[in-house]
Amino acid sequence: MSRHIRPMIAACGLWSCFASAASGAQHIQGPRLNGTVTKLAEYGAEADGGVSRIGFSDADLAGRSYVMGLMRDAGLAVRIDPAGNIFGRRQGSGNLPAIVFGSHIDSVPHGGNFDGDVGSLAAIEVIRSLNDHHAVTRHPLEVVIWMDEEGGRFYLGSFGSDAAAGQLPADMAGRQVDGGDQLATWLKRAGGDASQLAAARIPPGRVAGYLELHIEQGAVLEKAKVPIGVVLGIVGISSRTCVAKGFANHAGTTPMDQRHDALAAAARAVLAVREEVRAEPGRQVGTVGMLKVEPDAVNVIPGRVTFTVEIRDLDQRRIDHIDARILERLAAIGSEERVSIECTAPEVSRPALTSPEFQRIIHLAARDAGLPAMELPSGAGHDAQNVAQFAPIGMIFVPSRAGISHSPQEYTAPEDVTNGAEVLYRSLLKLDATIGADSPSQSQ
């Protein structure tokens, strides 16, 4: 237990530290942390300030070498599992399962320098700060850098954390890109082993708990002017592709009452999706993000329109009943418009809730650090949702400027990065004190 936080916890109850905490010591060295964020941005850097550090690319491998160096410099024992996940271990005083924390350093193509990077480098900074403060934890700590969270080259999911959850597809090892590059080759370069992917699975009980700091990728914190988000869970996603089939015909020679206009039907569908999502209170969202018109000519009535319908919420039952209502609406619209509307079966990613106990600890850590915090769902996917398959999880958000992410314009201010790392540091120590003990107060 850190010498530095013990007096504070001793001095106040779980929910009553706020006033005193405003002057609480800061453990994280912000410039040191933000310097590593700036440095990591060099790997895969693009001229406009964006980055392409796609998982299983040369830039990714170079970035991984850089962070492994930081981990070793911080005294961590670094290993790479068969899926290419990097773990850096710091021993604990007790014979306990590890507390794991980290994120990913791969990016989307032409992405930004904060998504994943902040959580990864803050985790390493936490280790350095623990070292600075000669803090000893009961649990071993493991910084993790998950392999290929963004996916896309060989796999659409989050490769490394899916492997840890034992949910990679069976054909993974043999995958190739355009008959050329093989996953197995790139995984070997990354220090993994495609023939041993099953061994990357982490069974329940092996990890005591998982924390991830991440940028919000939305504008809720910024709009609320709150520096710390306590994540309630990662929303589930249900997405379908729908096709409206009418009849393409001459826009001049086909009277209005003889049309089977696939775009008019799709336009009603777009609005019906929004209406059904808005029809009840809650934080659920629904989006038609893709829409393609055929034949797409100024003088031809659209004969076919393909569009996607995506619904997200923390509550799978709410997703399901909104989805069902949308399908009813689409059927009615198709019938009225004399256009067939058919949708694929939904692709479903189920919600992953964070541990209420972890939420409580993050709240407390934020108050100790003098930082206002608010609860919110994560609308974006994260490695944490895969980890939730085998361990309790907690997530901390820091603000994203204008909510922009997956873009070169993605930005989180250095003080927000530092604040997030400080809350991660404090949460980690509270977690170390709390979990596996009968009650928080007993661990003091």
Next chain:
Amino acid sequence: MSRHIRPMIAACGLWSCFASAASGAQHIQGPRLNGTVTKLAEYGAEADGGVSRIGFSDADLAGRSYVMGLMRDAGLAVRIDPAGNIFGRRQGSGNLPAIVFGSHIDSVPHGGNFDGDVGSLAAIEVIRSLNDHHAVTRHPLEVVIWMDEEGGRFYLGSFGSDAAAGQLPADMAGRQVDGGDQLATWLKRAGGDASQLAAARIPPGRVAGYLELHIEQGAVLEKAKVPIGVVLGIVGISSRTCVAKGFANHAGTTPMDQRHDALAAAARAVLAVREEVRAEPGRQVGTVGMLKVEPDAVNVIPGRVTFTVEIRDLDQRRIDHIDARILERLAAIGSEERVSIECTAPEVSRPALTSPEFQRIIHLAARDAGLPAMELPSGAGHDAQNVAQFAPIGMIFVPSRAGISHSPQEYTAPEDVTNGAEVLYRSLLKLDATIGADSPSQSQ
């Protein structure tokens, strides 16, 4: 005046011939005519029965040679004007301006074998039939095959009839395709002369009248089970390109009430266009045919949607006030959706009305031939609308199966082609007797 139609006209009033006409003589030789339609289809034929005989292509030049051969075989004096329009002249008995009739033989890429071909070959068949019946007309007759009606290679309009109307752009002669093929080169191959394009203009008064037989390219005649359409005019077209600009953002992290969804706004616009077009009685049509979403990803709220708005009607004032109402609606939608919607100035093609006198003559000709006829607008553009700039016009439509056109599935039954040619034949002779005379009866 033909020996064959004189007794019929003598025997009945202008609107009272229907009963007797059901047994009226047929002048056109259907198999001979439809044989030429089948033969022309070989030039630019594609494996699936479609045709690509694009204006200023080798297939087009070969097709033109074929029809010029037919014209010469029919005794016509063939000349090619500087714009490549083919005229085949048959002398008349009087010192009068010519009556011109014909169509075009070029096709859209991957088009069908009836659009243009039917009117062109029927015009030549009419000459053969006049010869068969030793008919003499007061006016000289000229069959015209307009150059490049469909446009697209060097020019988006109808090249030949635009030249005749004196409305080609000034830069026409120098146009090239991708820095390679030059219009001047192809026009020379076609027998034209790019340096003399202005001389292709036909001044008002030079042509006594123009008739064009064409397939409907819509399904109005087929649905009404009426073989002959009397065209009221060629609709005017007003088209705009509009851009809805919202803000592209993460579909998971952006709450419903913080969105600036360009697709939701565009969907409302698509429906508003239809509502405003339908808001009053009439044959006006309005179409959103193109719509492009950016960035067009399942998990991104659309930030930008580009779409077209096209309105067609015979009455330019109606087009204008529907267009104005649509713009008002789009502005209101943009404001409500917090999305800017801006449209280009309209591209306008003004309506071209057919001569009421020519309409009356076509009605009469159809009744004489025992063929039911109905009036309808032409929703598609035709060379006739350019000719209307310098001469009175009339148009005859025959049914298109399922209203399909600009497609290999385009089809008009041989008996409909023959019926159309018969009505063209009879209309031409009535016109010859009528125009330039004080009244129809005086010309008998």
